[in-house]
Amino acid sequence: MQNTERITIDPDICHGKPCIRGMRYPVENILEWLASGMSIDDILSDYKDLERDDILATLAYAARLAHIKSMKAIAA
Numbered sequence: 294m295q296n297t298e299r300i301t302i303d304p305d306i307c308h309g310k311p312c313i314r315g316m317r318y319p320v321e322n323i324l325e326w327l328a329s330g331m332s333i334d335d336i337l338s339d340y341k342d343l344e345r346d347d348i349l350a351t352l353a354y355a356a357r358l359a360h361i362k363s364m365k366a367i368a369a
Contacts, residue, residue, distance in 0.1 A: 297350070297353070299350035300313065300350055307319050311354065314347065320351050320354055324351060324352075327348075333348045
């Protein structure tokens with residue numbers, strides 16, 4: 294399975310949010326865990342059904358989303 298195939302979108306799973314391999318692990322959760330300081334090994338230790346390539350696919354997906362032409366300020 295290639296990294297790009299690991300991110301799935303299904304309207305019946307997590308309200309259609311991008312998830313890992315059709316499981317209930319939204320990409321946003323994994324990014325939040327990484328941003329909070331968890332390492333890949335920490336995540337894999339806590340969530341046994343995730344694989345290292347799932348985390349790398351999440352990062353690659355986020356990197357693709359970051360390729361935007363302009364950004365407007367969002368009210369917090």
